[in-house]
Amino acid sequence: MVVRNKARLVAQGFYQKEGIDYEGTFAPVAHSKAIRILLAFAASKGFKLQQMDVKSAFLNGFIEEEVYVIQPPGFESARFPDRVYKLRKALYGLKQAPRAWYARLKSFLLKSRFVMGLVDKTLFLLSRGGDTLIVQIYVDDIIFGGSSHALVSSFAEQMSREFEMSLMGPEGTFVHQAKYTRDILKKFDIGDSKPMTTPMSTNMVLDVDKDREAVDQKEFRGMVGSLLYLTATRPDIQFAVCLCARYQASPRTSHRQAVKPFSGFLDADHASCRIDRKSTSGTCQLLETSLVSWSSRKQASVALFTTEAEYVAAASCCSQLLWMKATLSDFGLRFGSIPLLVDSTSAISVAKNPVLHSRTKHIDVRFHFLRDHYEKGDIDLMLEVEGVDNALIKGKIESQWTGLIALLV
Template sequence: MGSVDKTLFLLSRGGDTLIVQIYVDDIIFGGSSHALVSSFVEQMSREFEMSLMGELQFLLRLQIKQGPEGTFVHQAKYTRDILKKFEMGDSKPMTTPMSTNTVLDADEDGEAVDQKEFRGMIGSLLYLTATRPDIQFAVYLCARYQASPRSSHRQAVKRIFRYLKFTPELGLWYSSGSSLSLRGFSDADHAGCRIDRKSTSGTCQLLGTSLVSWSSRKQASVSLSTTKRLSLAARSQLLWMKATLSDFGLRFGKIPLLVDSTSAISIPKNPVLHSRTKHIDVRFHFLRDHYEKGDIDLVHVAFENQLADIFTKPLEFGAFVRLRGELGVTGWRCVDNALIKGEIESQWIGLIALLV
């Protein structure tokens, strides 16, 4: 049993490994050996009444394509379904989910719209963010106005649907040749919310070139400085992932957390500055403690290379597409040739079983 995730189970036998993940009454399992996988199937079939569904292709409306070169996870069918549901299938496509000129606020004088429909649109989009990090910021920004939606908010949501009409088959590509190095990015705007002037933090974590975790959230308090706004979520997530990956036998030294704030980097590295940061809550020195332990290392990254920027603000088309590509968000047609290249047997066999 995994030490962090209690629904994860691992078995090592010789040089082979079997991984089993349980989700309610579903079991996803895979291994580096056909014999090990077959043995597990036989044992489970003797103990439980179960249906073997074969190679993993669908799970919770996620579509999975596997091949020797990697795995592609997307929600193309779900995207088409929600476009049809909200009658946006014939809408004019847009190249980005949100315009850089868009400014959303409470708009109390604006025309009220159907709250039930608005919440349905937001809920459908929230589920889509499981494989579409490119719409995360726009969706979460619009979700803040579910209590009293206005026409301007509905127009912003429709813009996201029009972007999906332009990019219905985008998903996440996980290359089998990706390295097993862990790194994180953290960024935040400064007092971006027009209502309460709270900042929006964006984080993402990558295992090699593969995006495995991301978030966009409004901070709980108003920040008076750019130093305080550096997200704690990124540091906590990196430490959690480090502990989880240790169950797979992966060990990491200092994990780089890339930020574009030089003042935030100076706090854990320069004790002289600590006397000047008493206005910052004690919990923010959590980072300094882990820096001294050798768990995390803050590294400066140029503004244009800050991948988490896509989670904190709307971007113009060129920057948006570049960051989207660097996060591994691509179309299945772009990777289809790699997935169907020959009849080469994949090293890992992905299977799914449904317990009855």
């Protein structure tokens, strides 16, 4: 069945059956971390980024399956009123529409001699005469830039000839969610709340609180979900939002009150959860001076010592570093040993000690890959001291034309 929606034909895809009307539905989408890496890389190289939007993007994708739709209102055939239409291209609402669009765009870029990233399948690069053009795909939005103005202009013209595009222009890049934040405040009627510099202290006690009055679960989940999306550009609320997200199953008035503030910082603490005594890991990763990734997450198991909590957090941070290192290799960057700053001498000693002893033998084996990558030289564990100018780290960053560094907080 087809319905009209905002002057576009939209198929009701829930009538489709897998294996008959569609096969695969997966289509890669750029992660917010990958976009921040692109922005940091462009800033360090002095690239001017531009953005373009593909109009009616899904209508450009070709489908392989046989899909039929009834004649929509306004498009009926007077000669064959009882017949149906067979689709040659994708239609909005079809389950395979995003995949078909990505396949069409990918084919076009590869024919244009672009090279797809080995790690990030939404990243495409073109090298020509010493110049580089970078293209990042996010469904129907395209961010692109390069070292040559002629190469960038040529790509914009080429895309406009192939697809119907709207070009935003090189007016500078500023990532923010100000309008989105205002919409959240208005939606949940908390626009009159008093602003605070810190949304939540790490020492704040927040538990199931069964004695308090229950609040609307749907509303609370909506607030938490909206704030989780906001953390894409606001790392300072990561800790507070992730802590409140633990109580979505049975929210109370105390939990709703804790969600209201919007400004603050994230931190980590050993056995901070009052319910199951699990620790919280807080990490952030920087490319030169640009913060590109951050996390605040409760650990999967209970840590017996502060050393163990820091060690597990360092392992989580290491895995993120390895992903970033692999992603940046698509940009042509090669890194040696990456500095990982940890504020625990004991955790560093455990990572550097190849012998399992009483304090480490119970730690899950998956966390010991931190030690393995330290021995391979992929990371370099360093003690982070607040307020101290670490000359060794500066030297490591300056020895490369760009630097990747991680901080365990």
